[in-house]
Amino acid sequence: MADLDQTFAALSDTTRRALVAQLAEGEAPLSDLAAPFDMSLTAVSKHIRVLSDAGLVAIEKRGRTRYCRLQAGPMKSAADWLSDYQTFWDDQLESLGRHLREETK
Amino acid sequence: MADLDQTFAALSDTTRRALVAQLAEGEAPLSDLAAPFDMSLTAVSKHIRVLSDAGLVAIEKRGRTRYCRLQAGPMKSAADWLSDYQTFWDDQLESLGRHLREETK
DNA sequence: CAAATAGTCAACCGAATAGTTCACTGTTAG
DNA sequence: CTAACAGTGAACTATTCGGTTGACTATTTG
Numbered sequence: 001m002a003d004l005d006q007t008f009a010a011l012s013d014t015t016r017r018a019l020v021a022q023l024a025e026g027e028a029p030l031s032d033l034a035a036p037f038d039m040s041l042t043a044v045s046k047h048i049r050v051l052s053d054a055g056l057v058a059i060e061k062r063g064r065t066r067y068c069r070l071q072a073g074p075m076k077s078a079a080d081w082l083s084d085y086q087t088f089w090d091d092q093l094e095s096l097g098r099h100l101r102e103e104t105k
Numbered sequence: 106m107a108d109l110d111q112t113f114a115a116l117s118d119t120t121r122r123a124l125v126a127q128l129a130e131g132e133a134p135l136s137d138l139a140a141p142f143d144m145s146l147t148a149v150s151k152h153i154r155v156l157s158d159a160g161l162v163a164i165e166k167r168g169r170t171r172y173c174r175l176q177a178g179p180m181k182s183a184a185d186w187l188s189d190y191q192t193f194w195d196d197q198l199e200s201l202g203r204h205l206r207e208e209t210k
Numbered sequence: 211c212a213a214a215t216a217g218t219c220a221a222c223c224g225a226a227t228a229g230t231t232c233a234c235t236g237t238t239a240g
Numbered sequence: 241c242t243a244a245c246a247g248t249g250a251a252c253t254a255t256t257c258g259g260t261t262g263a264c265t266a267t268t269t270g
Contacts (some may be wrong), residue, residue, distance in 0.1 A: 017109065155227095
């Protein structure tokens with residue numbers, strides 16, 4: 001429960017989802033990750049910490065740079081939770097479609 | 106972007122996910138939804154408002170009761186976003202498995 | 211050694227969250 | 241008509257969040 005809280009919360013911020021997207025390209029140092037954002041390094045560092053606390057990112061210190069890499073496990077849990085409702089939204093979209101077809105008849 | 110922010114944020118609370126689960130059983134009045142929680146009706150009302158603002162719940166007033174029902178559309182968007190990383194976590198779990206098999210050899 | 215680089219830590223700020231209580235509005239039932 | 245019921249709204253509190261700046265540590269480079 002609390003895990004899902006943390007995972008969904010971590011993903012509820014545009015900046016953090018962008019970081020995740022960057023990390024999907026591969027491991028990267030924090031400074032590289034921070035570069036695209038109009039925001040202090042400290043701010044990005046905090047975002048990375050949120051992701052790391054949620055288990056979505058692993059941080060490894062090599063020399064003076066911290067390399068970050070994606071850990072997708074918790075995302076699978078989130079996706080699994082959502083998938084319980086898949087039939088539900090399929091049904092709704094289908095009935096919406098039916099409704100639209102009905103209207104334009 | 107902001108839509109996903111709102112959707113993930115709405116789902117980042119245990120109480121709200123429980124409400125979603127209840128609503129998956131079908132339409133229900135707010136008071137019924139609130140009953141299981143050790144929390145004021147006002148608090149649950151606020152949670153429902155968060156879900157409603159995120160487009161996850163539709164509220165329909167009939168007489169003095171508000172009936173709530175699930176609208177799963179935004180959940181599909183969230184699931185779609187997550188699914189971009191599916192291969193990623195599959196790979197990680199697979200390599201984890203390989204690693205474990207290696208260890209116990 | 212000295213200077214630049216990579217990053218953290220602590221303190222602070224304003225806005226948002228999650229909850230409370232109390233007063234209130236509408237609606238239904240006796 | 242009156243009482244109970246379903247729910248909202250406003251005000252308040254404590255905590256968290258997203259961001260800043262400035263001082264600091266550790267590491268690499270010239």
